[in-house]
Amino acid sequence: MxxxxxxxxxxxxxxxxxxxxxxxxxxxxxxxxxxxxxFNGNDYTPKIGFVHIPESIVDQIDISDEKITEYKNEKEAKEDLSSQEIDGYVVFHNQSPSIFLEGSDPTVNGAAIKWIQTVLKPLQGNEPSLEPKVDFLHGSAGMxxxxxxxxxxxxxxxxxxxxxxxxxxxxxxxxxxxxxxxxxxxxxxxxxxxxxxxxxxxxxxxxxxxxxxxxxxxxxxxxxxxxxxxxxxxxxxxxxxxxxxxxxxxxxxxxxxxxxxxxxxxxxxxxxxxxxxxxxxxxxxxxxxxxxxxxxxxxxxxxxxxxxxxxxxxxxxxxxxxxxxxxxxxxxxxxxxxxxxx
Amino acid sequence: MEATKACISIRHVSKQFGKQQVLKKISLEIMEGEIFGLLGPSGAGKTTLVKQLAGLDTPTSGENFLLQEKMPSLKLIEKVGYMAQSDALYGELSAKENLQFFSALYGLKGKKQQQRIEEVMKLVQLSDHLHKLVSNYSGGMKRRLSLAIALLHEPEILILDEPTVGIDPMLRKSIWEAFYELKNKGTTLIVTTHVMDEAEKCDRLGMIRNGSLIAVGTPEELKQKTNSATIEEAFLVYGGA
Structure with missing residues (x-):
């Protein structure tokens, strides 16, 4: 009361x-x-590596961009990834790309995936199955x-x-x-x-x-x-x-x-x-x-x-x-x- | 016939705040149904004394008895109405909401609550301002609302610390009429004041100076004993001036 x-x-x-x-x-x-x-802004430009990049793609993207590094094999790329030289890399196996990200910073993850998708988009035109597979060293997608x-x-x-x-x-x-x-x-x-x-x-x-x-x-x-x-x-x-x-x-x-x-x-x-x-x-x-x-x-x-x-x-x-x-x-x-x- | 019973009995009460002695061995009996005035300059210890009677403070030594029971006690608190020097109202709320809140604290509810709210507001002549926010009240209105709240639960003992400060003479007169009405119903009133002409209206007076009770008696007695024409002069005589 x-x-x-x-x-x-x-x-x-x-x-x-x-x-x-x-x-x-x-x-x-x-x-x-x-x-x-x-914190969820997308202004960050990711540093991406390409491994075994096919000629057809090189023709379509400007590979001389300072944010892009080319690798001869996946091992080199992985080393750079661990030392955070790059934020992620794309590997092409039989023309189909898969992405591997460092993953600890969600902002960077988002930016990298977005960037890669934009770059690969022109290739998908006649091959819809080219959706890349994404793997993380740390963290997860969507976070x-x-x-x-x-x-x-x-x-x-x-x-x-x-x-x-x-x-x-x-x-x-x-x-x-x-x-x-x-x-x-x-x-x-x-x-x-x-x-x-x-x-x-x-x-x-x-x-x-x-x-x-x-x-x-x-x-x-x-x-x-x-x-x-x-x-x-x-x-x-x-x-x-x-x-x-x-x-x-x-x-x-x-x-x-x-x-x-x-x-x-x-x-x-x-x-x-x-x-x-x-x-x-x-x-x-x-x-x-x-x-x-x-x-x-x-x-x-x-x-x-x-x-x-x-x-x-x-x-x-x-x-x-x-x-x-x-x-x-x-x-x-x-x-x-x-x-x-x- | 035996004289009216002592309603309040203050026995050898002293109070010390740190090194400062605020009350010095005060002993005083206040009778049932009288209006007792505590007269003294500010800082004399009036508020400290009435706070003890309201249960808000305790003596360093000595005891206070209300209705033959020792203070502080929660049972006694329900029988006491206390109006402090500060108005202590909730400005964001309307007068009615303030009254509802405090009456609920005393267990008044429903019809009885509403009836009491109307009665006390009529008594202090604020019935027309019941729904106004208290923050829009003038100083005198706040004082009267504060008084109304102290009257809500029809206490047997009413302790009023400077009740008529900032109230105009017309209204002061009507408030004193209300006091007499309460007295006739058997309520005991303790009123502190530093206004001498107000002291004349009390049944008996206690004069306090520097924490000591220097004189007790009816206004007439005090004047006669000191051969003074006014209470003010009497106070000066007792104060050793």
């Missing part, structure tokens, strides 16, 4: 504040769209750069905005005296924290659904697993953001001081979220990763979206995220003792 009242009030406040609501939903969409456009770090960013934006907005709204509750007023009513301290978690939780569900659906269905982000698992992880992540935001807001005296937590608490989490290869991070810094919620959420989101895994692979992350939320909630309830002992 009292919690319901608190939930309704929080939702009303969010809906009233159109600009903040817009920020929560459209800012992530805008940034994701921009990243999509930046974009955006697909790899998209899940991490999805989690990050939700964390970032929920942290900030929940923190600021609790801070305001404190500075305008409404927190004191709440505590002068029979409202229990755990009810305040729970009300906040559920109120913002409902809103985050809507926010996460819109953003995730946009990323997956409009931006075509890779999605191998279940949509519901994505929502579950994002929701749990937002709980940690929310409870951490509320907790840290008690160390801030105004909105500006709340924003000062971003470079200290929010941004560093990106480094440990798997956006950068964790193995390459200095060892004396690497231990921080397991203490950040985004580390687990990003891992789970990538498992679901890129690898198509289910509950068996993500349940550990789910429980760790839940643990973070519960821990922060308990600390919050204890912190409220400062304002009322009972």
């Amino acid at each position: 009292r919690i319901t009242a608190l939930i309704i009030r929080i939702l009303r406040q969010i809906v009233r504040d159109k600009r903040t609501m817009g920020l929560l939903i459209f800012a992530p969409i805008l940034v994701l769209t921009m990243l999509h456009l930046v 974009g750069q955006f697909d790899y770090f998209g899940p991490v960013l999805l989690g990050f934006f939700v964390f970032f905005f929920v942290f900030l907005i929940a923190g600021v709204s609790f801070l305001r509750e404190r500075t305008t005296g409404t927190l004191e007023r709440l505590l002068s009513t029979p409202l229990r301290k755990w009810e305040i924290v729970t009300g906040y978690v559920l109120g913002f939780g409902i809103f985050t569900m809507i926010q996460a659904t819109i953003i995730a659906a946009y990323a997956i269905y409009v931006l075509d982000m890779l999605m191998e697993g279940a949509f519901l698992y994505v929502l579950l992880i994002i929701l749990l992540l937002s709980f940690t953001a929310l409870t951490l935001g509320i907790l840290l807001s008690s160390f801030a005296n105004n909105e500006l001081q709340m924003i000062q937590f971003i470079p200290i608490v929010v941004v560093p989490q990106i480094f440990f979220s798997g956006l950068f290869n964790l193995e390459t991070i200095s060892e004396w810094l690497r231990w921080i990763g397991p203490f950040t919620p985004l580390y687990y959420a990003a891992d789970a989101l990538r498992d679901i979206m890129v690898r198509g895994y289910g509950w068996d692979e993500i349940y550990r992350d789910v429980f760790v995220l839940l643990g973070f939320s519960i821990l922060f909630m308990i600390v919050n309830i204890l912190a409220l003792r400062k304002y009322r002992e009972i």
Whole structure:
């Protein structure tokens, strides 16, 4: 009853504040769209090698192009491929081409395949069976750069905005005296924290659904697993953001001081979220990763979206995220003792 | 006939924030159904004392009893209405939504809730502005809405911290009429103020200066004892001026 009242009030406040609501939903969409456009651009010109190139083809393409290398045999080409001298090569066996790509960078893969297809197109005119076969040294077809770090960013934006907005709204509750007023009513301290978690939780569900659906269905982000698992992880992540935001807001005296937590608490989490290869991070810094919620959420989101895994692979992350939320909630309830002992 | 029971009993209460002593051994009894005024300059410790009575703070030493029970207690909190110095309203919400929210916290719902909302808004003369957003309210209107919220659950004890600041004399008069009405219904009111003429309207007064209670009595008594014409003069005499 009292919690319901608190939930309704929080939702009303969010809906009233159109600009903040817009920020929560459209800012992530805008940034994701921009990243999509930046990283899935096709401006890169690939370096391609040709092995056993038939005379008929040489006549049709300009082999003197600086991006093209000719090889006498496949072994040489493979060596250059391993040392990343070329991005891929085309081998002709009995006039039919097959492509071999280095494959680690999805942007380059796409560009190389596209380039080769364009070049070979004129040959296909009377022989439709000439569709080339594609092999990869690493990675796979169809995967974009955006697909790899998209899940991490999805989690990050939700964390970032929920942290900030929940923190600021609790801070305001404190500075305008409404927190004191709440505590002068029979409202229990755990009810305040729970009300906040559920109120913002409902809103985050809507926010996460819109953003995730946009990323997956409009931006075509890779999605191998279940949509519901994505929502579950994002929701749990937002709980940690929310409870951490509320907790840290008690160390801030105004909105500006709340924003000062971003470079200290929010941004560093990106480094440990798997956006950068964790193995390459200095060892004396690497231990921080397991203490950040985004580390687990990003891992789970990538498992679901890129690898198509289910509950068996993500349940550990789910429980760790839940643990973070519960821990922060308990600390919050204890912190409220400062304002009322009972 | 025995005099009316003590409703609030403050026993040897001291409060310290770090090195600063804000309240010094205050002992005071407030009777049921009276309007008790706490008079003193800002920074005297009035707010600290009433916050303790509302359960929002605890004494460093000493005890506060409300209705024969020790504060703070959640059971008592339901019987107390508290209006702080700051208006503590949600500006993004309408007056009605603010009232709905706080009444729900006290367990009022449905018809009863609606009826109480109408009653308190009539009392503070804001019935015409029920659906307005609070951010569009003037300072005086916010003050009155804040008062209305404190009255919602018909508390036995009403603690009002500077209730009439920023309210014009006409309205102040009608608000005091409301206070008397509540008193007649048996509500105990504690009102802090630094306005001397407002102090005259209280049944009894407690004068606070630098954290010490320097005098207690009816406005008449205090004036007589000090041979003063006004409360202000009496306050100066007790303050050692």
